[in-house]
Amino acid sequence: MAELVYKQIIDDLKEKIFSGQFADLKLPDERSLSETYQVSRSSIKRALTKMANDGIIFKKRGSGTFINPLYIKNESIFNYEGSNLGVSDNFQMNGKKPKIKVLEFEVIPPTDELQRDLFLQPHDFVYKIIRLRLFEDEPFMIETGYIPIKIVQNLNQTIIEGSIFHYLEDAHNLAVTKSFLSIYAEPSNSVDQELLNLKENEPISIMEGIFFLDNGTPFEFSQMRFHYKYMKFNTIVSVP
């Protein structure tokens, strides 16, 4: 994978960043990188621009390119840097493999709110899928998802015990490429406390929103209730 030049450079630079090979948090200038990697400066620029958009570095004209210190000190598991949607991909930490326990799986008519969020008609139906996510035996998130039947007709217990997104991509050639998310926190309720091993005063972090296919079709509404220690969302906010 990643045979593309600019992606190779990104991967290599990321690795060097994390292994501390740029002690002063400053990258070589673009022309040097171009020489070092034996690629055009355009490719270097493409790589650096992408990394800057992801918040890994920032560039300062006349001065140089610098590593974002916050990027290095990320210890938390959930690390959304705008490059990976879906949950399975984001939690490959410390060799602990994510597991999934299906709590509920049924077909229901959509509420008015769901009809609006997923652009459905009243006569449409949706899957309702509630799953508990774990690392090994450590539960960290309760996920409730709603998916219109008319998009995928053949979901079953086996499929939803794995990654639905991967199944869509493999079996139906449908790629989920974008999502609009709201993030907030709440006190945990008794169910949260039970399932996620939370004390009464410990909260949950909530991420909820709509996932879209690459053709713009709204594909899923999802609410993810996280054990608060496992949710850290990193983002860049910029003013045009």
Next chain:
Amino acid sequence: MAELVYKQIIDDLKEKIFSGQFADLKLPDERSLSETYQVSRSSIKRALTKMANDGIIFKKRGSGTFINPLYIKNESIFNYEGSNLGVSDNFQMNGKKPKIKVLEFEVIPPTDELQRDLFLQPHDFVYKIIRLRLFEDEPFMIETGYIPIKIVQNLNQTIIEGSIFHYLEDAHNLAVTKSFLSIYAEPSNSVDQELLNLKENEPISIMEGIFFLDNGTPFEFSQMRFHYKYMKFNTIVSVP
């Protein structure tokens, strides 16, 4: 403003999109646009790439470039676009005016962590500013900010009782245009509970990170501890 070629094109395309000049939600192909605007295809690509990153359009190789229907509908999800950084601007809710109560204001040497985050030398100094933010008489956030003295030398009680960002822009022509934020939740501590009127089981939402000037200079490290009901973060996450 916007004398740059690719920005002009973005502005023009946005306007055409909103005025419904692309009825089929499909943009002309890149080569045609290049011809129409009499600019290189590279500039067209730069403009379209930016727009795609902003969620306005999406591109499909072999097929064309399409307008995101949600963008036209002006869904609230797109709030982030054109929104302002800084707290004052983001919380003009229901006509309630935000107030500021200064809790602490001093000059200290930066910790090692701050030195790294703000690219400081050990001999530099920073302002430490702790402020309580309120709507009318309703407190909603505790903000702790660290600003290097070498960037602004003349902060005083009066200034920090208002918007520091606005002061910077007005008095020093310095614009804050970017920030890298981490968002997470925690149980509230006794200080939080006291200042924000929280019950023991109610959490706080934390936003913390570095704010940058438009020239890339890291300007402030800030931690904002929110009453959980007043923090909801909307964002777009996309996969390339």
Next chain:
DNA sequence: TTTCAAAAATGGTGCGTACCAATTAAATTA
């Protein structure tokens, strides 16, 4: 008419050049 392979359309990647703009470093001058 239907099927399937070839061609066209369309966005993606990579290389290279030229010049601009902000910052920093060096040289010059007072």
Next chain:
DNA sequence: TAATTTAATTGGTACGCACCATTTTTGAAA
């Protein structure tokens, strides 16, 4: 030495060319 001017450094923008990968369209064959 200190202040100022000049030069070098470094990222930004724009243009152009060549070719690739995916999708759609076209046209010939069955």
